[in-house]
Amino acid sequence: MVHQYQLGGYNLVLDTCSGAIHAVDEIAYDIISLFETTEREELVQKISEKYDGTAGISREEVEECYDQVVSLRDSGRLFTPDTFEEIAGNLKEKTAGIIKALCLHVAHTCNLTCSYCFASQGKYHGERAIMSYETGKQALDFLVANSGTRRNLEVDFFGGEPLMNFEVVKQLVAYARSIEKQHGKNFRFTLTTNGMLIDDDVIDFSNREMSNVVLSLDGRKEIHDRYRVDYAGNGSWERIVPKFQRLVAARGNKGYYMRGTFTHANPDFLKDIEQMLELGFTELSMEPVVCEPGDSSELTKEDLEIVKKQHEKLAELMLERDREGKPFTFYHYMIDLTGGPCIYKRISGCGSGTEYMAVTPWGDLYPCHQFVGEENFKLGDIWSGVMNHDVQQEFSECNVYAHEECGDCWARLYCSGGCAANAYHSTGSVKGVYKNGCELFRKRMECAIMVAVARNLAEKKNAAE
């Protein structure tokens, strides 16, 4: 399968199954679009007629271009057939029973009451709760015991607001560090925080121990303060921004993301990205709101169109800032064309419910943080392990070929079937697809690839000069 699109002044052709990407001129673009449905003679005639009179475009040149397309097809860089279905599931089978990442819900409570929160103000539709050190320690032991030969283990301190249980977070990190060497493991910690409780102690600790820090900021003050308010109804922007700035300034080159949410209130989220840049942040991520259907924050069909256009403008902004020597990162536009994930990863899906699980404050296991509170998805607990094998089986079968709709989607090997939680919440099945999410994902990939191609060609040009 081939996907063609025009963006940022480029004609781009993606060969889905080989992963090849080609920047082409208009003649090649037209030839490729007709290649599978039109015989050579007719195709050459058609294209020659179309470009007849255009300076320098002779019939011979059209033929030459046609032959280039044939050569790319024959070398497996265009119109490559999908031969991966038979290895789908191999990675999950090979790694069955191995867990390498846990999302520790150390606090099912929050000091903000954001109405759009998918976790219902941190409570996940349940009671407020805090994870004890003993439960957290058991979760880490459970992870090590079930991680097989995996060396890199990921642990995310999540909530609610994890800093409301900061002492336990510190104790758990100390415990993990005390056992990692003897087990041949390397813990990578992430903290996801709303920033309200950041102080010097949190900054020192995070910058020493956290591989990544995810900082929630929605961008413009009026947008952020619309939803991200305390229990008295006061916006949090003015209190958290200086704290985030201090944390990031002290972070050196360690990873962080300013992570915003866009909703019906700000489909024009590029203004929020620009606000983050003005505040000095350069590692950015903006995500669509996850909410109940009918919620006032829900993105409408019209919003989705705006959001897609905004993504194109975001790509242009990135290239403009590159040229000005002020680059920034957008999480969904990070794409390593030569060193990205292998085909096994690309067809396996996200790993929720198999190699990745969420742990509630009282030690229950769920397939991921977005299933916490959905009782029928409870997998087991950290003392007894996974007991609900039927649910786990469903997740282990969840690869890109399990989603019927992905079969004719060009982006399937960039997405790997999408988010199981989004699929479940929109279709009632983890093997469904969340169509709005797909549309957005495809747009993001088109933009990400265009930016990568533009950077690649600019580098080549600079090297040649």
Next chain:
Amino acid sequence: MKHIETIETLDLCESAKTGGCGECQTSCQSACKTSCGIANQTCENTEAN
């Protein structure tokens, strides 16, 4: 005249021979937490690289 500029990319068919170590990051863990995709992941297979 060069009509097609092929950008250097990982050959997915070739990666079937060396990939599958499982060391790479779980997808939305440690980052966005809401929208899944694997395109922005980095390969951590030290033997394949």
